[in-house]
Amino acid sequence: MQTIKCVVVGDGAVGKTCLLISYTTNKFPSEYVPTVFDNYAVTVMIGGEPYTLGLFDTAGQEDYDRLRPLSYPQTDVFLVCFSVVSPSSFENVKEKWVPEITHHCPKTPFLLVGTQIDLRDDPSTIEKLAKNKQKPITPETAEKLARDLKAVKYVECSALTQKGLKNVFDEAILAALEPPEPKKKRKSQLFPQVAGNQEFLLCSPAKSTQVG
Template sequence: QEDYDRLRPLSYPMTDVFLICFSVVNPASFQNVKEEWVPELKEYAPNVPFLLVGTQIDLRDDPKTLARLNDMKEKPIAVEQGQKLAKEIGAYCYVECSALTQKGLKTVFDEAIIAILTPKKHTVKKRIGSRCINCCLIT
C-alpha cells in the first residue's frame, strides 16, 4: 500500500469522476475517507467531482458482523453519517451499494455519470476545454 502511495496520483490526470468507497461495517475505512482520500484528491484533482460510496450494505444487519463490531465497541456506519460526511467533504452525493446483492449498484454508476455531466459553475470553462465530450473514465 505505502509503495503505491507515490504512484497512485499518476493515474489521476484525465479522470472525470472518482468514487471514494468505504465499507459501512469498517469504521476505520470510513475514517480514512476524511484523513487520506479526500486530501489526496483535493491536492491532485481538485476540480474533479467525486461520490462518497458506502459499500457492503448487505452486512449492516448481519449478526456475525454486528457481533464482531460489538466486540470492538463499534457500530456500522449509518446512512445519516455517510450523508453528513459527504456534505462535509464536498462530495457530489452519497450513495450505498452491495456488490453481493447488487442493491444500489446501478445507482452508483448512474450518479457518477450525472456528476460528470453536471459540472460546477466555476469549473465549466476548464472542464469543457480539458475533457472529452463523449467519453468518461471512472477510476
C-alpha cells in the same frame, strides 16, 4: 464518442474491485479477486448519445501511495469508497482519500460510496464490531460526511446482492457531465436516460495498470 474517466479509490479490502467486477460482468466474483481490476470501457447511452465510461481501479494499500496518483490525470469523477462495516475505512475518507484526490485534482467532482451494505445487518459482523465498541456506519452519518467534504452526494451499494450498484455509476456519470451550477436542471433531463437506456458493451480491457 466522449469518454468519461471514473477512478475508484479507498482503503484496501473495502470491496472496490468487487464493485467494478460485479458492475461490468453483472455477477459477483465468487473465486479469485485480483488486487487491481483491469481497466474496462463500458458503453453507456445518455439522451440517445453513446458515451464511453472508463473505469479505473486503484490499490488502497500504502505501498502504492506513490504509484496510485499516476491514474489521476484527466479524471472526470472519483468514487471514494469505504465499507459501511469498517469504521477505519470511513475515517480514512476524511483523513486520507479526499485530501489525496483534492490535492491532485482539486476541481474534479467525487461521490462518497458506502460498500458492503449487505453486511450491515449481518449478526457476526455486528458482533465483531461490538467487541471493539463499534457499529456499522449509518446512511445518515455518511451523508453528513459527504456534505462536510463537499462530495456531490453519498450513495451506497452491495456488490454481492447488486442492491444500489447501478445507481452508483448512474450518479457518477451525472456528476461527470453536470457543471457545478445548474445541477438540478441537468439532472432532471439526464437521469431518466441514464436509468433507462444503459447498455453494457464490454470492450477489450484498456491497457492494464495491474500492480501485483
